[in-house]
Structure formats: C-alpha cells, structure tokens
Amino acid sequence: MADLFEEYRLGPGWDEMFAELGVPRASYEALHATLQPLSSAELGVRAEVLARAFLDQGITFALKGVERPFPLDIVPRIIAAAEWRGVEVGVAQRIRALEAFLADVYGAGQVLADGVVPRRIIATSAHYLRAAAGITPPNGVRVHVAGVDLIRDEQGTFRVLEDNVRIPSGVSYVMENRRAMAQVLPEVFAATRILPVESYPAMLLTALRAAAPAGISDPAVVVLSPGVYNSAYFEHAMIAREMGVELVEGRDLVCVGNAVAMRTTAGEQRVDVIYRRIDDDFLDPVHFRADSVIGVAGLLNAARAGRVTIANAVGNGVADDKLLYTYVPELIRYYLNEEPLLPNVDTYRLDEPGVLEHVLDRLDELVLKPVDGAGGAGIVIGSQAMRHELDAVREKIVANPRGWIAQREVKLSMVPTLIGDRLRGRHVDLRPFAVNDGEKIWVLPGGLTRVALPEGELVVNSSQGGGSKDTWVLASPTSPVGEPVPIPVAGPVPSAPAAPPDPGPGQAPAEEQQQQQQ
Amino acid sequence: MTSLVDSWRLKVQHKSGFEYAGTVTSSYNEARMWPRNDARQAVLDAKIEVWPPARTYQYEDYWGTVVTAFDVHAGHDKLTVTASSTVETLPPGDLLSGGLDWGFDTDRWYEFLLPTRRTRLNDELTAIVAELRARHDNPQDAAMAVCEFVRSEVAYVPGATGVQSDALHAWEQRKGVCQDLSHLAAGMLRALGLPARYVSGYLHPKPSAEIGESVVGQSHAWVEWWAGRWTSYDPTNGVPIGHRHVLVGRGREYGDVPPLKGIYAGPKSTGQGVEVTITRLR
Amino acid sequence: MLSRIAESLYWIGRYVERAEDTARILDVHLQRILADPWTSEDAACRSLLGVMGKPVEDGPFTSGQVIEVLGLDQRSPSSVVGALAAARENARGCREIISSDVWECLNATYHGLARAPRQVESQGVHAFFRWVRDRSAVMAGLTDATMSRDEGWLFLVLGRNIERVDMTARLLRTHERAGGSIPSWLTLLRSSGAWETFLRTYRGALDDRHAAEFLLLDRLFPRSVFAALTVAESCLTDLEPDPGRAGVATDAQRIVGRARTGLEFRGPDDLINDLGPVLAGLEKTCSQVNDAVSRRYFRQTSAVNWSSGALA
Known part of the structure; x- marks a missing residue:
C-alpha cells in the first residue's frame, strides 16, 4: 500500500499541517490519522466522487468562456479556534474602519481634510464614483458583505492581502464544499468539532432586511444577477434560493419615478432591497455605462431618494483600491482609535517620492500588482517572471505609478493537496466573508481557501485556474458548536413507533413467516 | 446698500429637447438647468417643466449643482424641458492682480x-x-x-x-x-x-x-x-x-455639468433644440 | 412569479416535450422506411421535413440527413438535441425555481448529449431515441414528483401540453400525407406508446380511422390531442384564480377552449374525413395560444438597448 505522504516535502512557506515532517500540528491530528492509513487508490475514489457530485449539480466556474468545475481538493484546511478568533476580530475591525472611511469620503471628507489619506489618492481612484455622493444608506451600512483576502506568512502570521468590499464572490463554494466533504470524509467529521457554515444565507438576509428603506416593515429583497453567462451565476442562484428570495436580472426590474418594481405574471411588484452582483459600471445606464443591458435605468436615483437600498453600496471600490489598502492601518487608528489586529503585507506606494526608483531597482524580488486588478489579473511575481515580462511591467509602472503597488513576496502557507495520487504541499490563501447588519459584523467561520495547484505557484485565484479547499474552523473546547439551541419548554414528545409501509399483494405472508421464525 | 442698486435681475428661460424618428417608449433624464445660490447671485425663483408630463425629483450632486431627474414612460416622439428662473446678479468684483506667489497649497x-x-x-x-x-x-x-x-x-x-x-x-x-x-x-x-x-x-x-x-x-x-x-x-x-x-x-x-442628458429606448434622435431667452427685469 | 421565469418554465415544458415527440416521429419515420421497401426515401423525407416546418428546396434527401437536421443539429431548437440543450439553457436561468432534481436531470441529459453522435453511430438511432424518451420520462416524473403545484408548475405543464398538441398534430400529418397504410399506423401507435391501450380499446379493429380517432380524441390516453388540450385549458384556468362573470377571462383560454370543443362536439367521422384542415387548424391554435400567453404573462422580458443623448 502506497503512502499518500510519500516524498512529501515541507516549504517553502509555513506548512499548516506539519510542524516537522510526519508530525502533524494538534489541529490536524484527527485528519492526519484518517488520511494516513488510506491508500492513494481509496483517496482517489473519494476525490472522483467529489468531482462527479460537483459536475452533476452544476457547481461550475466559467473560465475564458468555458464552463468548468471549480476543483475542490479532498484535503480540508483546518484553523484552530484561537487562531480563528484573531482572524474574526481582525476582519471585523477592518470592516468597521472601511465603513467609516466610505461614509466620510462620500460625505464630509474629514479624513482628507485631516491629511490622513491624501486627497490625490481619492481624486485619482477609478472607483471613487462622484455619482454616489449624497446617497445615504438607510441603516448606515455600505459594506453589507465583505471578503477580506488573508494569507499566512512564513511565520504563520495571518496578514491581509486585499479587501473586497464591492461584490466579493465565492461564498457558495464555502457552503457547497462543506456539504460535499461531509459525504466523502464522514469519519473525520465525526471525530472533529467543526463550526457550521450553513447559517450564512440567514445572516445575509437579516442584514439585507435591516438595510431596507425607512418605514418598510416587510421588505422585499431580491438578488440582482447579470444572468446565466456570468461566471458566478451559480452563486447568485444559490444565495437567492437559500435566502428564499427572487433572483432577478436587470430586465426583470423597472424603475418608475424612483420606485423599483419587478415584472411578474401578476403585474409589477415593489422591490425594497437589491443585493446586486453587477459591477457599478453596469448597474445604471443613466449614470454609468449607457450601453449596459444588464443594469436597471434609474436605480441610482431611486437609492438616492431613499426608495430602494443597493447592497453593497455604489462606489465602495474606492475602499478596496490596492493603494488605499496601504492606508487601512492608518484608517483603523484614525476612526477607531485602535491598533490594527491583522497586519498588512509590506507594500510600497509608488506615487511617493523616491519609492519608485527604489522599487524599479528590485523588481525581480517584489510582487507587482495593478491597483484595481481583480481576480489576480495583471499580477507579476518578480522572482518568477521572465526578463521581458519584467521589462513590460517596468514600462507600465513608469507610465502610471498610481496604477501599481509593489509588495514583498510572501511565500504563502501550504496545505497538503492531492496531486495525482500523492499529497503535496501547495500554497493557499483564505477569504473570510463578513456580513454587516448595522448592529454587528458577523464573520462566517472559515471562508474560502483557494489553492494554487501548480507546484510553487503563488497566484491562487479561481480565475487563474486554482482550486479550493473546505476550510474548517475548530470549535473551541469550551464553547458549543454554532448558535445555542433553544431549549424547549416541555420535554420532547416521544415518537410513536412507526408502522411499516403497507405491503403489496403476496408480500404479507413472507413477513408473517419471518415473524414466526423469530 | 450700494450693491442692491448695482445688481441686475435677470429672467432666464431655457428650453431644450430632443425629437425622435418614431415613438420612444421609455426615457430617463437629468437636467442641470437650475441656477444655484452663490456668493455673487441669488436665485429668487426657479422651476422646471417637462413634456410629456413627468414627476421630477431634485437633488444636489457631488459638485453642488441642482439636478432635476425625471423619467417618461408614456410613448412620445418629442421631449422638451423648460427651465425658468429669476436671478439677481452682482457686478464683477476686483480681479486680483499680482500680490500672490506660486507657493500656495493646492x-x-x-x-x-x-x-x-x-x-x-x-x-x-x-x-x-x-x-x-x-x-x-x-x-x-x-x-x-x-x-x-x-x-x-x-x-x-x-x-x-x-x-x-x-x-x-x-x-x-x-x-x-x-x-x-x-x-x-x-x-x-x-x-x-x-x-x-x-x-x-x-x-x-x-x-x-x-x-x-x-x-x-x-x-x-x-x-x-x-x-x-x-x-x-x-x-x-x-x-x-x-x-x-x-x-x-x-x-x-x-x-x-451637462444641461440635459439622458438615455432612452426607441429610434434614433433626429433633432434637438436649445433656446435661451433672457430678460433683464431690473 | 417573475415573468422571465414563467416564460423559461413554459419553454422548458415545450422543449422537453418537443425533443421527446420529435424523437418519436423520427423513430416512426425510420421504421417505416425500413419496413416498407416501396416507400420512396426522398419523398418520405421531404414530407417529414415539410411537416416539421423545415425547408425542402434542396434534395434529394436521405434519412441520414433528416436525422442530422431533426435529430442532432445542436443549433436548431427544433431538433432533438437542440431542444434538450435549449431546455437546459432555460433551466439555467431558473434553477432556484425548479427543484434541484429537475435541474440535475436536465443538466445530466445535456451532458449526455455530447455522446449522441457516437451513440447513433455505435448503437443505431433507435437506441438514442429510446434514451431521449427515457430522459423525458424521468424529467416528467421528477417534475410531477418534486415540484409543488404552484404557478411555475402550471406554466411548465401548460408548455408541455401546448407542444404536445402541436407535435401530435404534426405526427398525424406525416401519416395523413403518406397515405396512412395499415403498417404505418401500427408503428405510429407503437411509437406513441399507445399500442396496447389502443388494442384494448378497439379490440384489434385496426384501421386508420380508429387510429386517428384514438390519437386525436381519446379522453383517457394522455398523449391524445384532446387530453392535452384539456390539461392546457385547466392550467390556464388555474392561472387566473379570479374569473370574471362573463365567460372566460383570457384570450388564451378562449382559444384553447374553442379548439377543445371543436374536437369534442364534432363527430369523429366528420373530423376524420376532414383530417388535413383539422390538423392544420390545431397547429394554428398552438401558435395563437403561444402568442396570447406571451402577451398576458411574459410582458417585456428582454433587455432594453438604451441610447444616450446630451444637450447644451
């Protein structure tokens, strides 16, 4: 029997399962004990079942126009309770600061007047949408959902790589991954106490309802999707289904005199809260791209008039600009008067005097990122780039220093991953999802772990052909799993023994014979 | 007060609109035709009328301009917006000459x-x-x-x-x-x-x-x-x-700050007209 | 329910039914050509293509071409493969409304279509048509077993039955045109799954009158035109829970009702003698109902192309 861990190597980067070869960390003991005796053939069969289930259910990701499954690796990633507590609090802290910042830059602009963030950063941000100024969200929330991308550095410290406060995607994979894994690794589930993830849709719905325009007691919430050709359509449908709300497209909605309604077989019905999964640019042809056929004309002014709530708010992109990212620790101190709990990755601001020269001298050691590139597009990893790629990026940076940041190359942490018929260390990141209902910020335990499948690859984005892992946050030994279960006032009703199904003709005598044999 | 004596009172009527090759079924527009109160002018009266009739919604945009937004859903082959206002204006102040150097904060x-x-x-x-x-x-x-x-x-x-x-x-x-x-x-x-x-x-x-x-x-x-x-x-x-x-x-x-802009569903626009009439009242 | 979703469900019903019925029609056609050496292949193919609304200018036609056009053409929503793909495409847009079982069935069928040409080559068309019928049956079973009887279900069943009326009429027309020899009625009844019921009903009195009467008018056999019209009518009634006092509420109800009573209260002999016009009338009824339903329930479900303008 071949050992799955045969020829497994540590590093480069923090190995999340092993402190040293063959010795798993405490949080991974149960998983390791399950995997160790499995043959690669057995694990292969389970992985096959996993892949098949995803394809049949249509859990796919469109890459370059081709619909393909988003591969789920069979080895989960595990985060201990105490580690998670740090992530949870740190993510919530960041969201609080970003909310305050957004309210400020689309309002009084105090942070700019005080010089904490230079005005030029905002004035030159492609996602600072002046059309969104003056839209006041009913409960003050602009970031209803956030996805904060984290990595663990060489010492195992969680660091923030970027914030996503526009339309972060991936949460459906978190839920689907968990369901699928429970079927293929039941024995580990039984041996491990894992915080559940299925309450996400309920939490999101609560937050969306809380964001409804004033005076609406039973708000109609919808999910607005660009349609079936969007790469994340599967997720839009799933979220709508699990929240029990309509999944609409732009053409289903009509805005008349600032009132938004959906077209139904019984006429037009009012809509109060729109969880939109359409980019700002395409959302409202009146204010943004007039050639958009997936948006809703008049939507922005309906929100301005307080007749409908758009979640996430329009213009949030100014807060997840990668150059603004470098100011987030300052924003946390400025707005919250707290020290940042999750550090950033060391980043150079190329628009500051002298920095550009310094960076251009060492492009081959750094990671270069366009400030508004999404999904890993445009990233150049200096140490892995060819000469001509470095030259090309140098040219782009010199032409537009505001458009780029440079970061220290962090060797992301690694988790064993099934490659062929062996487990191998592969780099991962983590996107926890946070939901803000205006009263509190709730962070979904775990989040989406993305794994770069090629050896040594550091770019993990699904749009770059990566896969994912189920992410388990272990329950703290002292707290119950999940929400406390309400205790019923009376004791449980004893269930009456059930009668067997009615037998068909010719079946009954056989049963009698069996009974006689007892 | 001498400034009162020096001020003018102007009545402005601004008519702007589109004509189409056929019926437009739906149209969303924003007019920026409403004078603003400012250091050197006071708006005494202003109104905006739309044809075909539509309910208008006003807001102040990022730049401080008063925007009149409206949408029309009745079929039409012509859209007209008429803005009328009465504004009191002051004569020019001194043009500051010299005295400043380049070292100011921008x-x-x-x-x-x-x-x-x-x-x-x-x-x-x-x-x-x-x-x-x-x-x-x-x-x-x-x-x-x-x-x-x-x-x-x-x-x-x-x-x-x-x-x-x-x-x-x-x-x-x-x-x-x-x-x-x-x-x-x-x-x-x-x-x-x-x-x-x-x-x-x-x-x-x-x-x-x-x-x-x-x-x-x-x-x-x-x-x-x-x-x-x-x-x-x-x-x-x-x-x-x-x-x-x-x-x-x-x-x-x-x-x-476009005076009138919008989007519509229908055939192409065949004409547009802008007329401004100004009357000095005082 | 969103108009767009209702429209999708209606078309899922139509496309799945279309795939199944087209498979049946093709099956009969091929069996006839095999069984009857005197049939001119070109003429039979032309007749079939004509009835299915396909151009017949070029020729001569072979059954292989007909299978290509009506069976395997991926781009045409009136071929078996194209209709199943179109059904799945519609289902993609309303996954959150149909049950996961129904979606998975359509999706798995769609993924199975990639194998269709190979299957036709290795096992013959009959096996492929058999597979299509099986998948349609699974789909029908799952909609009945897993979808609540709400508006969405009504639209799906409505679509299925409108299409069934249309396709059964076309099926009958292929025979009406071919002169309807006894062996061909036999294959026709077989392919409709009606053979045994027919035998029991008419006790072996096999002639073309009885066969046409059965497929057109039988009250109990679910694939008959009459039965399909009756179901469609009841769907339309259920979609309008609040009927007015004068007559029926909607255009669609009137059109279907008129077609149904036309069959119900005209004598079978009268109908059979006038079969050609009766069948043509049924096809027209279907397209009228389709328009009426679209007007009433699916208003403006396509996106608007905006033009922009600005003035000084």
Missing part, C-alpha cells in the same frame, strides 16, 4: 488639477503653457495670460463644435464655442499648476441691456481658477464674471 482642490477627457492638452499646448508661466512672476498674471491666449488664438464661432467636442479639437481647428474655449482655458490653467473649474451657466449678450427687453441668449461656459482664492473669468468674451452671467453648475468639464 491639495484641497486636487481634482481640479487633473486633466479630463475634454481638457487634455497636447505637447504643443503644454510647451506654450510653460512659456507663459516663465513670462509671468505671479500666478494671477499667468492665468490672465492663458485666458488672453485662448481668446486671441481660438475664434468663437457659434455652432463650430458639438457637446462631445474637446479642447484639442477646437485648438486644431482654431475655432470653437464657449464650451471649447473654456475647456482649453481650464486645461491650460491646470497645466500652469492652478486648480481650475469649468462653469456652466447663461450670459446676457448685451452689456447695456434694456430693462424689460427679451433677447435671445445662450447657454454659456467660463472658468474659475484657484491661486489662493478663486477667480472667475469668461475667456470667450475676455471679461470678468458680472451682472450678465448666471451660474448653474461647476465641475471639471462639461461632462460634470
């Missing part, structure tokens, strides 16, 4: 320093700006020199360009309308290092306007620049902003 007005689509310059113009700057030892004089340059080099020819035109286009053909001259001036002022705004409004064409006489006016545009304080100037006419000017909105360029 961070507060950073976005008015950046080029936009319609105010972009080419190398030739950038070189001209550098030369103008070298010739003047204070920003105010340099700014006036820019305005003079624009006025002397680019002829004001009504109808020479459309609303989508930009400064470079007007520069290349050495002619344009007030919108183009203002874009060019704003672009060059920014190249000087002065934050500059594009202003949209109206102009009474006659310096010696008769009270009670209605004249054909026009939508107008001019510029403002920051050199420690804001200065307004009309580069098309080479005059400071005064009695005859009614201010509607300020922005980086035309795209921030």
Whole structure:
C-alpha cells in the first residue's frame, strides 16, 4: 500500500499541517490519522466522487468562456479556534474602519481634510464614483458583505492581502464544499468539532432586511444577477434560493419615478432591497455605462431618494483600491482609535517620492500588482517572471505609478493537496466573508481557501485556474458548536413507533413467516 | 446698500429637447438647468417643466449643482424641458492682480488639477503653457495670460463644435464655442499648476441691456481658477464674471455639468433644440 | 412569479416535450422506411421535413440527413438535441425555481448529449431515441414528483401540453400525407406508446380511422390531442384564480377552449374525413395560444438597448 505522504516535502512557506515532517500540528491530528492509513487508490475514489457530485449539480466556474468545475481538493484546511478568533476580530475591525472611511469620503471628507489619506489618492481612484455622493444608506451600512483576502506568512502570521468590499464572490463554494466533504470524509467529521457554515444565507438576509428603506416593515429583497453567462451565476442562484428570495436580472426590474418594481405574471411588484452582483459600471445606464443591458435605468436615483437600498453600496471600490489598502492601518487608528489586529503585507506606494526608483531597482524580488486588478489579473511575481515580462511591467509602472503597488513576496502557507495520487504541499490563501447588519459584523467561520495547484505557484485565484479547499474552523473546547439551541419548554414528545409501509399483494405472508421464525 | 442698486435681475428661460424618428417608449433624464445660490447671485425663483408630463425629483450632486431627474414612460416622439428662473446678479468684483506667489497649497482642490477627457492638452499646448508661466512672476498674471491666449488664438464661432467636442479639437481647428474655449482655458490653467473649474451657466449678450427687453441668449461656459482664492473669468468674451452671467453648475468639464442628458429606448434622435431667452427685469 | 421565469418554465415544458415527440416521429419515420421497401426515401423525407416546418428546396434527401437536421443539429431548437440543450439553457436561468432534481436531470441529459453522435453511430438511432424518451420520462416524473403545484408548475405543464398538441398534430400529418397504410399506423401507435391501450380499446379493429380517432380524441390516453388540450385549458384556468362573470377571462383560454370543443362536439367521422384542415387548424391554435400567453404573462422580458443623448 502506497503512502499518500510519500516524498512529501515541507516549504517553502509555513506548512499548516506539519510542524516537522510526519508530525502533524494538534489541529490536524484527527485528519492526519484518517488520511494516513488510506491508500492513494481509496483517496482517489473519494476525490472522483467529489468531482462527479460537483459536475452533476452544476457547481461550475466559467473560465475564458468555458464552463468548468471549480476543483475542490479532498484535503480540508483546518484553523484552530484561537487562531480563528484573531482572524474574526481582525476582519471585523477592518470592516468597521472601511465603513467609516466610505461614509466620510462620500460625505464630509474629514479624513482628507485631516491629511490622513491624501486627497490625490481619492481624486485619482477609478472607483471613487462622484455619482454616489449624497446617497445615504438607510441603516448606515455600505459594506453589507465583505471578503477580506488573508494569507499566512512564513511565520504563520495571518496578514491581509486585499479587501473586497464591492461584490466579493465565492461564498457558495464555502457552503457547497462543506456539504460535499461531509459525504466523502464522514469519519473525520465525526471525530472533529467543526463550526457550521450553513447559517450564512440567514445572516445575509437579516442584514439585507435591516438595510431596507425607512418605514418598510416587510421588505422585499431580491438578488440582482447579470444572468446565466456570468461566471458566478451559480452563486447568485444559490444565495437567492437559500435566502428564499427572487433572483432577478436587470430586465426583470423597472424603475418608475424612483420606485423599483419587478415584472411578474401578476403585474409589477415593489422591490425594497437589491443585493446586486453587477459591477457599478453596469448597474445604471443613466449614470454609468449607457450601453449596459444588464443594469436597471434609474436605480441610482431611486437609492438616492431613499426608495430602494443597493447592497453593497455604489462606489465602495474606492475602499478596496490596492493603494488605499496601504492606508487601512492608518484608517483603523484614525476612526477607531485602535491598533490594527491583522497586519498588512509590506507594500510600497509608488506615487511617493523616491519609492519608485527604489522599487524599479528590485523588481525581480517584489510582487507587482495593478491597483484595481481583480481576480489576480495583471499580477507579476518578480522572482518568477521572465526578463521581458519584467521589462513590460517596468514600462507600465513608469507610465502610471498610481496604477501599481509593489509588495514583498510572501511565500504563502501550504496545505497538503492531492496531486495525482500523492499529497503535496501547495500554497493557499483564505477569504473570510463578513456580513454587516448595522448592529454587528458577523464573520462566517472559515471562508474560502483557494489553492494554487501548480507546484510553487503563488497566484491562487479561481480565475487563474486554482482550486479550493473546505476550510474548517475548530470549535473551541469550551464553547458549543454554532448558535445555542433553544431549549424547549416541555420535554420532547416521544415518537410513536412507526408502522411499516403497507405491503403489496403476496408480500404479507413472507413477513408473517419471518415473524414466526423469530 | 450700494450693491442692491448695482445688481441686475435677470429672467432666464431655457428650453431644450430632443425629437425622435418614431415613438420612444421609455426615457430617463437629468437636467442641470437650475441656477444655484452663490456668493455673487441669488436665485429668487426657479422651476422646471417637462413634456410629456413627468414627476421630477431634485437633488444636489457631488459638485453642488441642482439636478432635476425625471423619467417618461408614456410613448412620445418629442421631449422638451423648460427651465425658468429669476436671478439677481452682482457686478464683477476686483480681479486680483499680482500680490500672490506660486507657493500656495493646492491639495484641497486636487481634482481640479487633473486633466479630463475634454481638457487634455497636447505637447504643443503644454510647451506654450510653460512659456507663459516663465513670462509671468505671479500666478494671477499667468492665468490672465492663458485666458488672453485662448481668446486671441481660438475664434468663437457659434455652432463650430458639438457637446462631445474637446479642447484639442477646437485648438486644431482654431475655432470653437464657449464650451471649447473654456475647456482649453481650464486645461491650460491646470497645466500652469492652478486648480481650475469649468462653469456652466447663461450670459446676457448685451452689456447695456434694456430693462424689460427679451433677447435671445445662450447657454454659456467660463472658468474659475484657484491661486489662493478663486477667480472667475469668461475667456470667450475676455471679461470678468458680472451682472450678465448666471451660474448653474461647476465641475471639471462639461461632462460634470451637462444641461440635459439622458438615455432612452426607441429610434434614433433626429433633432434637438436649445433656446435661451433672457430678460433683464431690473 | 417573475415573468422571465414563467416564460423559461413554459419553454422548458415545450422543449422537453418537443425533443421527446420529435424523437418519436423520427423513430416512426425510420421504421417505416425500413419496413416498407416501396416507400420512396426522398419523398418520405421531404414530407417529414415539410411537416416539421423545415425547408425542402434542396434534395434529394436521405434519412441520414433528416436525422442530422431533426435529430442532432445542436443549433436548431427544433431538433432533438437542440431542444434538450435549449431546455437546459432555460433551466439555467431558473434553477432556484425548479427543484434541484429537475435541474440535475436536465443538466445530466445535456451532458449526455455530447455522446449522441457516437451513440447513433455505435448503437443505431433507435437506441438514442429510446434514451431521449427515457430522459423525458424521468424529467416528467421528477417534475410531477418534486415540484409543488404552484404557478411555475402550471406554466411548465401548460408548455408541455401546448407542444404536445402541436407535435401530435404534426405526427398525424406525416401519416395523413403518406397515405396512412395499415403498417404505418401500427408503428405510429407503437411509437406513441399507445399500442396496447389502443388494442384494448378497439379490440384489434385496426384501421386508420380508429387510429386517428384514438390519437386525436381519446379522453383517457394522455398523449391524445384532446387530453392535452384539456390539461392546457385547466392550467390556464388555474392561472387566473379570479374569473370574471362573463365567460372566460383570457384570450388564451378562449382559444384553447374553442379548439377543445371543436374536437369534442364534432363527430369523429366528420373530423376524420376532414383530417388535413383539422390538423392544420390545431397547429394554428398552438401558435395563437403561444402568442396570447406571451402577451398576458411574459410582458417585456428582454433587455432594453438604451441610447444616450446630451444637450447644451
């Protein structure tokens, strides 16, 4: 029997399962004990079942126009309770600061007047949408959902790589991954106490309802999707289904005199809260791209008039600009008067005097990122780039220093991953999802772990052909799993023994014979 | 109060609209035709009427301009917006000359320093700006020199360009309308290092306007620049902003303050009309 | 329910039914050509293509071409493969409304279509048609077993039955045109799954009158035109829970009702003697109902192309 861990190597980067070869960390003991005796053939069969289930259910990701499954690796990633507590609090802290910042830059602009963030950063941000100024969200929330991308550095410290406060995607994979894994690794589930993830849709719905325009007691919430050709359509449908709300497209909605309604077989019905999964640019042809056929004309002014709530708010992109990212620790101190709990990755601001020269001298050691590139597009990893790629990026940076940041190359942490018929260390990141209902910020335990499948690859984005892992946050030994279960006032009703199904003709005598044999 | 005596009272009627080749089923529009209260003008009365009839919604946009938004869902082959207002305007203040040097802080007005689509310059113009700057030892004089340059080099020819035109286009053909001259001036002022705004409004064409006489006016545009304080100037006419000017909105360029813009579903637009009538009431 | 979703469900019903019925029609056609050496292949193919609304200018036609056009053409929503793909495409847009079982069935069928040409080659068309019928049956079973009887279900069943009326009429027309020999009625009844029921009903009195009467008018056999019209009518009634006092509420109800009573209260002999016009009338009824239903329930479900304008 071949050992799955045969020829497994540590590093480069923090190995999340092993402190040293063959010795798993405490949080991974149960998983390791399950995997160790499995043959690669057995694990292969389970992985096959996993892949098949995803394809049949249509859990796919469109890459370059081709619909393909988003591969789920069979080895989960595990985060201990105490580690998670740090992530949870740190993510919530960041969201609080970003909310305050957004309210400020689309309002009084105090942070700019005080010089904490230079005005030029905002004035030159492609996602600072002046059309969104003056839209006041009913409960003050602009970031209803956030996805904060984290990595663990060489010492195992969680660091923030970027914030996503526009339309972060991936949460459906978190839920689907968990369901699928429970079927293929039941024995580990039984041996491990894992915080559940299925309450996400309920939490999101609560937050969306809380964001409804004033005076609406039973708000109609919808999910607005660009349609079936969007790469994340599967997720839009799933979220709508699990929240029990309509999944609409732009053409289903009509805005008349600032009132938004959906077209139904019984006429037009009012809509109060729109969880939109359409980019700002395409959302409202009146204010943004007039050639958009997936948006809703008049939507922005309906929100301005307080007749409908758009979640996430329009213009949030100014807060997840990668150059603004470098100011987030300052924003946390400025707005919250707290020290940042999750550090950033060391980043150079190329628009500051002298920095550009310094960076251009060492492009081959750094990671270069366009400030508004999404999904890993445009990233150049200096140490892995060819000469001509470095030259090309140098040219782009010199032409537009505001458009780029440079970061220290962090060797992301690694988790064993099934490659062929062996487990191998592969780099991962983590996107926890946070939901803000205006009263509190709730962070979904775990989040989406993305794994770069090629050896040594550091770019993990699904749009770059990566896969994912189920992410388990272990329950703290002292707290119950999940929400406390309400205790019923009376004791449980004893269930009456059930009668067997009615037998068909010719079946009954056989049963009698069996009974006689007892 | 002498200023009361000196002020004019202007009544402006601005009619603007589209005609279509057939029936338009749905249309969403925003009008920026409502004069704003400002240091040098007071709006006594204003209203906006839309045909076909539609409920209007007003808000103040990022730039402080009053926006009137409306949508029409009845079939129509013609859309008209009529804005009427009565505004009291003051004569020009002193044009600050000299006294300031280049060392003022521009961070507060950073976005008015950046080029936009319609105010972009080419190398030739950038070189001209550098030369103008070298010739003047204070920003105010340099700014006036820019305005003079624009006025002397680019002829004001009504109808020479459309609303989508930009400064470079007007520069290349050495002619344009007030919108183009203002874009060019704003672009060059920014190249000087002065934050500059594009202003949209109206102009009474006659310096010696008769009270009670209605004249054909026009939508107008001019510029403002920051050199420690804001200065307004009309580069098309080479005059400071005064009695005859009614201010509607300020922005980086035309795209921030279009008097009427919108989207519609239907056949192509076959015509458009803009009429401005101005009457001096006092 | 969203108009767009209702429209999708209606078309899922139509496309799945279309795939199944087209498979049946093709099956009969091929068996006839095999069984009857005197049939001209070209003429039979032309007749079939004509009835299915396909151009017949070029020729001569072979059964292989007909299978290509009506069976395997991926781009045409009136071929078996194209209709199943179109059904799945519609289902993609309303996954949150149909049950996961129904979606998975359509999706798995769609993924199975990639194998269709190979299957036709290795096992013959009959096996492929058999597979299509099986998948349609699974789909029908799952909709019945897993979808609540709400508006969405009504639209799906409505679509299924409108299409069934249309396709059964076309099926009958292929025979009406071919002169309807006894062996061909036999294959026709077989392919409709009606053979045994028919035998029991008419006790072996096999002639073309009885066969046409059965497929057109039988009250109990669910694939008959009459039965399909009756179901469609009841769907339309259920979609309008609040009927007015004068007559029926909607255009669609009137059109279907008129067609149904036309069959119900005209004598079978009268109908059979006038079969050609009766069948043509049924096809027209279907397209009228389709328009009426679209007008009433699916208003404006396509995106608007905006033009922009700006003025000084």
